[in-house]
Amino acid sequence: MIRSILFKNLGLKILSLCVAMVLWYSVVSERQTNLLVTVPLTFVNVPKGMKVRTVSAERVSLHLEGPVSSLRTMEIGKIRGTIDLKGSKEGKSRFELSPAHFNLPEGIRIAGISPEIVYVVLEKLLTFKLPVKPRLKGRVDSHYAIRKIYAIPKFVWVIGDRKAMSSISNIPTEVVTIDGLKKNLKKTVALEIPRDIHLKESLEHVEVHVILREKVWDKEFDGVALKVDQPSEGYSYTFDPSTIKVVVRGWATMVDALSPDDFKGIIPVKELKVGLHEVKPRIEAPEGVKVLSVMPDKVRVIVSEQVKE
Structure with a gap:
């Protein structure tokens, strides 16, 4: 019975054995080669409250050995060295690199690392x-x-x-x-x-x-008209000058929106007789506006009797 099991499908078994031997031979006999690459170093588990201030090398060179096919298809950009800073103290620490620090594909060996020693300086954060x-x-x-x-x-x-x-x-x-x-x-x-x-x-x-x-602005208005207050019947009044200049103060938006027409120079003439007089005008200004000065401060007023026809 055992003999029948051994010799059952003998041809297929011999073929499988031959294929396996060929594959094994192709692997073990594949030409070996070497490759020099430069890879970055990364630092993990930096102690809380500290930072990496300086490192003696941010990249290292690896002398790799392995089958031609493996080295040819290897993604060099994904290879990096990892240094674990867990438990490191403030100041300078020494790390000796070994193959265990690098994530190499299976079948690739490290024949040399340069530099082999990396110094890391940790500094406390403020x-x-x-x-x-x-x-x-x-x-x-x-x-x-x-x-x-x-x-x-x-x-x-x-x-x-x-x-x-x-x-x-x-x-x-x-x-x-x-x-x-x-x-x-x-x-x-x-x-x-x-x-x-x-x-x-x-x-x-x-x-x-x-x-x-x-802002509070001071602004000058020229050409403010004069107006007679309580004129007497039968008299005429002439002003020199005919308009005056006033300087006022108020909130900027209000003052900026005003014009000379918003002011009036009032000349009280009730008590004036025929002749030449100098009268100080009274200024009527919008509410919230303060009159600072009037120029001239007095106006010449000529009072004349009106001619009856």
Whole structure:
């Protein structure tokens, strides 16, 4: 029975054996070769509160050996060395590289590593509370001035190494355009985090507030008309000059919208007799506007009797 099992399909078994031997021979007899490649180093498990300050080598050269077909099809770009920094202390640490540090395809061997020793310097990270500085671009409307600029939150906690932290005093925001602004502004913007600095807590945006105040303007109006107050019947009145100039003060938007026609120079003539007089005009101005000066401060008034026909 055993003999029948052994010799059953004998031809097929012999063929399979031959194929296996050919494949085995082709593998073991494939020409071996070598290849020199340069690969990057990556650092994992950096201790909390520290950063890699410097490394003696960011890339290393590998002398690889293996079958021609394996080296030819190998994806060199995916090969990298990994250094585990778990448990490392602040300062300089020494790492001796070995094949175990590299992710090589099966069948590829490392015959040499250069450099074999890599030094890594770890530095403690510092934590600082820094003010948020809104960045503005442009000018507000000419009738207004900026009274106050601030951000919410006003401060943020940041983390960075000693060198990075020594060069900054605040955290700026994205630019906020205020060209022609006529009212208070509240805008949500992102922070512009300097290089080698990161926020201690996740904070995507801050609110920038721009508070305006309206300016007070002084403005001169020339050509303000004169008007007789309580004239006497039978008399005529002539003014020299016929118009006056006034300087007023008020809120910028109000003053800027006025014209000489909005003012009147009132000349009281009730008590004046025939002849030449110098009278100080009384100015009627819109509510909220203060008269600062009148030029001339007195007007020559000629009072004449009207000729009866």
